[in-house]
Amino acid sequence: MNRSKLSQHTKIGDTLHTPFTGYLGNRMKETSWSRDKLPQFIWIALIFSTFxxxxxxxxxxxxxxxxxxxxxxxxxxxxxxxxxxxxQEKWFDIIDMFIPKEVLSPLSIVFSSREYPYFFNRYCMPELDLELKITKLMQAIEKNLSFHSHESTDICFIVIWFYISAKKMLFSRECTMSTRALTEYYKHSHDEEVMSDYRPIIRATMQGLSVFMDGSFSHKFWDQLAQITSCKPMIIDYIHEDITMNKEFLTDSMKTLEFIGANVKDKYQSAKYTISMGIVTYIIKLYAEILDHELQNTISSRILFRTIVEAYINLKYLLYKEPSTPDVFEKFQSYGLGKYKLVMAKLREGKYQKDPDAHINSKLLEVYVNEVKDEEFTPINLGYFDKDNIRKKFELVGEMELYEIYYDYDTNYVHAFWGAIRESAMLLCDNPSHLYHNVPDYTMEQMLSDIDHDCIMVLKKVFSTISSYIELPDFFVNKYDMRC
Ligand SMILES: [Zn+2]
Known part of the structure; x- marks a missing residue:
């Protein structure tokens, strides 16, 4: 199936619409063959599956x-x-003229005696093994779940002929492609080339017929079946790397921090040094937490990684802005303390009742807020730092790939958007009669792919960025090829 490129999407408001959603808008009604229609024709599926x-x-x-x-x-x-x-008796008498009763018998596990007494009494056949009935029904369902399968198209062909025979649908006897498809389809096997022309015609005709079909019967069928068979959650197994090997980069990064601390004492009083090395240390600490707590394959690692990326961009942005704004480091510090001040002031002014066990210590906040200068001289900026939004900052420092791929992907984890929840906390149920639904990962087994490679990639960028300002130790530069 050809997928629409982003360039083929149309921007309406803040949404990028596909050619379908853009054109049809609210008039579009999505239906599903398996969920909404297949149960109506499951008896045909059982016949095809038997013979x-x-x-x-x-x-x-x-x-x-x-x-x-x-x-x-x-x-x-x-x-x-x-x-x-x-x-009903007339209808089923005719079916039984041509089909042994056991073919439709598996349906008696779904159509109960309470709701469909006639059908149940006629087809329940208690002498047949229940497990065998379930297996037969599952086989018929599995083959026909996809609307585009050959088997489903065979069912569609039969349904269309029901409509034609009941005169609910008319077709021209002129020799058009559609007429040929409707009259010749059954004569050919699916291997024959002509079938690749016929199958789409059959499916399109079926879609036209079933637009207004009510889905409630089908939904009930699936609900009933879900109560009979259990879920089969599937876990994606990621190979765990040897973490002792990976810790080498962390150890070298920490040695580098120590080297910097011992060799740049002349910069200790500079805001640029304090702030840039503060950011670098924050990044290394986040990375150390990932490795020390073995979080590489967890949701937390995605959230931590996104903060690592954001901290790196702030660092690169500050160095980028410094020539035009010499006090940009002080401004960054003041901006951050203003953010702390806002929370501290709300607590101090009793806007909310204090919880002594909360993880926020208002007294300490007050100390930090007043540490560099008195809070009376610290404004509270409610917007973005330096007015540029985060995307703009990535753009200015030449890191758009980091923004559009890594940052945007992990933002899903930070904001708990559905993509991240689906990937990390939900599993696919491999039971076809459950229509491959998602089930919560109750046993907390689903892990994610290892994030270590990407952490090292960003940390190398971090060191490369500060190397324009602070000399790095030779061993680190040579070992990781940190030329800038
Ligand atoms: Zn299930």
């Missing part, structure tokens, strides 16, 4: 002819099962 394809076509053609004679040419099970009992 050879050619024989199944023959038998179904005979059934259609007989049903037509009786003027009960109905394909949808919901309609059949809501007929008066006498009419």
């Amino acid at each position: 050879d394809r050619n024989y199944a076509f023959k038998v179904l053609s005979d059934i259609i002819k007989e049903l037509k004679k009786q003027q009960i040419c109905i394909a949808e099970l919901s309609e059949v099962l809501s007929l008066k009992e006498q009419e």
Whole structure:
């Protein structure tokens, strides 16, 4: 299937619409073959699943002819099962003329005696093994879950013929491609080339027929089946790296920090040094937490990594702005303390009742806020630092790939958007009768791919950035090729 490129999307408001959603908008009604329609025709699926394809076509053609004679040419099970009992009897008598009863018997596990007494009594066949009935039904379902499968297209072909025979649909006898598809389809095997022309026509015709089909019968079918069979959650198994090997870069980074601390005493009083090395240390501490607590394959690592990336961009942005704004480091410090002051002031002014066990210590906040200068000289900036939003900062320092791929991806984790929840906290149920739904990872087993490679990639950028200002030790420069 060809996927629309981003350039083919249309921006309406703050949404990028695909060619489909942009054109149809609210008029678009999404339906699903498996969820909304398949249960209506599951009896046809059971016939195809039991017999050879050619024989199944023959038998179904005979059934259609007989049903037509009786003027009960109905394909949808919901309609059949809501007929008066006498009419149902006529319909099922015809089915039983051509099909052994055990073929439809698996449906008695879904259609209960309470709701469908006639069907249940006729097909429950208690002498048949229940597990075997379930297996047969599962096989028929699994083959037909995809609307684009050959098997589903065979079902569609039969349903269309039900409609034509019941005169609910007319087709021209002129020799068009559609006519050929509707009359020749069953004569060919799916390996034949002509079928690649016929199959899409059959499916498109079926879609036209089933637009207004009510999904409630089908939904009930799946609900019923879900109660009978259990979930089979699948976990994606990621290979865990040897973390002792990976810790080498962390150890070298910490040695480098110590080297810097011992060799740049002349810079100790400079705000530029304090702030840039503060950011670097914050980044290394986050990285150390990931490794020390073995978080490489966790949700937390994504959240920590995004903060690492943001801290790196702040550092690079400050160095970028310094020539035009010499006091940019002091401004960054003041901006951050203003953010602390806002929280501290709200607590101090009693806006909310203090919780002594909360992780926020208002007294310490007050100390930090007043540490560099008195808070009376610290404004509170409610906007972005230096007015540039985060995207703009990535752009100015030439790190758009980091923004558009890594930062944007991990933002899903920070904000707990569904993509991240699906990937990390939900599993795919491999039971076809549950329509491959998602189940919560109750046992906390799903891990994520290792983030260490990407952490090292960003940390190298961090060291490369500060090397324009602070000399790095030779061993680190040579070992990691830190030329800038
Ligand atoms: Zn399930």
